[in-house]
Amino acid sequence: MTGDKPRGETFVPTSGRVQGVAVVLIGLACAVLAVVGDGPVTWWAVALGVGFAALGWAALLRPGVAVSDDTLVLRNIVHTVRIPLAAVEEVAVRQVLAVRAGERRYVSAAIGRGRRQLRRDDRAPRGGSGDVVRMAEESYGLFVEERIRQLAEQARATRGIKLYGPEQAALAAEVRREPAVPVIVLLAGSALALVVALVV
Structure with a gap:
């Protein structure tokens, strides 16, 4: 199964x-x-x-970024942050990856986009069936952003949690920071x- x-x-x-x-x-x-x-x-x-x-x-x-089961793992220099995927409210990859869960913002320098890539990505059209494939080829940072967003949406749908709802806020309390x-x-x-x- x-x-x-x-x-x-x-x-x-x-x-x-x-x-x-x-x-x-x-x-x-x-x-x-x-x-x-x-x-x-x-x-x-x-x-x-x-x-x-x-x-x-x-x-x-x-430093690294991974998804294990239903947890987003952000490994930084001296600590590792484990965020339940369903608790992820916002994801953005600029110079660094930034994830918002609850009232907190978590970052990882493992994934990022340079200024030139950011400008290129802002001008590129989005949408269509091959969008994920195109993103992976043209902008890996944008691909990671979209993939984490998709995984978070799937985790919320599986648990029946609404974005910005009280259940999601309660789930954000389960974020762990391990030295x-x-x-x-x-x-x-x-x-x-x-x-x-x-x-x-």
């Missing part, structure tokens, strides 16, 4: 992947060179390299190690 299978969809981030890999590799290379280079180990360089790699990974590689503890520990630990290495 296909209705019992959990629905999942992951949206590919629109920028930062190549730069993120480069930053992580440069940071790790600096840390390795500080350890294996000639002379004594320079611990401040090790801590700086690890911190640089950790920050690059957290800021450029970790990314390993990322926070890694960033704080590398910063602390750098300070200790510089002082000692």
Whole structure:
């Protein structure tokens, strides 16, 4: 039965992947060179390299947007936000993805559109049966915006919830913000190690 299978969809981030890999590799290379280079180990360089790699990974590689079952998942630098799809009132992709649920606005830098793409999208005609396919080909950010909007409408229809109704407001109270503890520990630990290495 296909209705019992959990629905999942992951949206590919629109920028930062190549730069993120480069930053992580440069940071790790600096840390390795500080350890294996000639002379004594320079611990401040090790801590700086690890911190640089950790920050690059957290800021450029970790952010993501996905739908898991009936939940929109926004993974940011130091936290993850889980929003029930039926609670989503508004979705917009400008420079960043912005989602409104209840009285709160949640953003993710994983999906965005540049100024040039925004102007192009504003001029392009919309509508028709091939609209979703055209959007996916011409403007991925616009495609993600429309897809999340469709999934939210489907989730509301399944639950019998009206847009901006009291049930939707109550559902918005179920939004969860979870700290990314390993990322926070890694960033704080590398910063602390750098300070200790510089002082000692």
